[in-house]
Amino acid sequence: GDSVTQMEGPVTLSEEAFLTINCTYTATGYPSLFWYVQYPGEGLQLLLKATKADDKGSNKGFEATYRKETTSFHLEKGSVQVSDSAVYFCALSSDKLIFGTGTRLQVFP
Amino acid sequence: DTAVSQTPKYLVTQMGNDKSIKCEQNLGHDTMYWYKQDSKKFLKIMFSYNNKELIINETVPNRFSPKSPDKAHLNLHINSLELGDSAVYFCASSQVVHVSGNTIYFGEGSWLTVV
Numbered sequence: 001g002d003s004v005t006q007m008e009g010p011v012t013l014s015e016e017a018f019l020t021i022n023c024t025y026t027a028t029g030y031p032s033l034f035w036y037v038q039y040p041g042e043g044l045q046l047l048l049k050a051t052k053a054d055d056k057g058s059n060k061g062f063e064a065t066y067r068k069e070t071t072s073f074h075l076e077k078g079s080v081q082v083s084d085s086a087v088y089f090c091a092l093s094s095d096k097l098i099f100g101t102g103t104r105l106q107v108f109p
Numbered sequence: 110d111t112a113v114s115q116t117p118k119y120l121v122t123q124m125g126n127d128k129s130i131k132c133e134q135n136l137g138h139d140t141m142y143w144y145k146q147d148s149k150k151f152l153k154i155m156f157s158y159n160n161k162e163l164i165i166n167e168t169v170p171n172r173f174s175p176k177s178p179d180k181a182h183l184n185l186h187i188n189s190l191e192l193g194d195s196a197v198y199f200c201a202s203s204q205v206v207h208v209s210g211n212t213i214y215f216g217e218g219s220w221l222t223v224v
Contacts, residue, residue: 032210038150043199043217051210087150096165097142097213099152 002027006090006100013080013107021075021103023064023090031092033057033066033073038087038102047075047088080107112136113216115200121222122190129186130219132200140164140206141183142213143175146197155198158183159206187221195223 007022025033035047035057048057053068062077073090085107090100115132122128134141142165143155157165161177172188187194200216 034212036215044152044201044215046212046214049212089152093210093213096154096157098154102150102152104150 004090004100009104011105016079019077019080023073025071025092031094034091035075036089082107113214115216119220126190127188131184133182134202138202138204140203142201144199190223192223
């Protein structure tokens with residue numbers, strides 16, 4: 001069945017460092033891909049999405065490109081802030097939304 | 110205005126009790142969901158409803174009974190609560206039943222602790 005694999009955390013970075021969180025997927029057909037973020041004690045918020053191959057989703061300085069050839073949707077940010085500390089979930093949608101296991105990001109000043 | 114709202118946010122209850130979590134969306138969406146997030150942060154769909162009709166039931170124990178009185182509401186009732194039911198339950202909605210390409214909007218979660 002469809003699945004999402006993302007890198008294990010926690011990812012620990014200093015402020016202004018470059019961030020990459022890897023995400024790969026397995027799917028039949030052509031799913032849409034999403035990144036959701038969960039800040040401490042809060043619910044899930046959509047961060048960005050891409051609906052077809054080579055699309056780039058972007059929001060709040062975060063970017064991810066839908067790579068069909070490598071079945072990947074890696075999340076990147078050029079300069080992280082302390083306020084970016086959260087758990088990030090990669091997800092794909094076909095007939096339902098399937099989440100990866102989440103990656104905790106900790107950013108220190 | 111909160112798009113997807115669920116109550117209560119926190120719930121502590123004893124084993125064996127029956128409890129309900131309510132969810133409402135004001136987005137005009139046709140489809141609503143319940144997701145469970147366990148202690149390791151893993152998220153999994155439990156149910157989805159489209160226009161009050163059950164679409165997905167992911168082999169959830171029948172102690173869990175969703176009820177959708179109208180397409181804007183999807184409540185979750187849990188009978189005979191067990192320790193393993195402790196989790197965060199997220200309500201969500203999307204415009205149409207086929208999720209691909211459509212964004213799912215989540216509520217803020219209901220933290221259930223069974224003691």
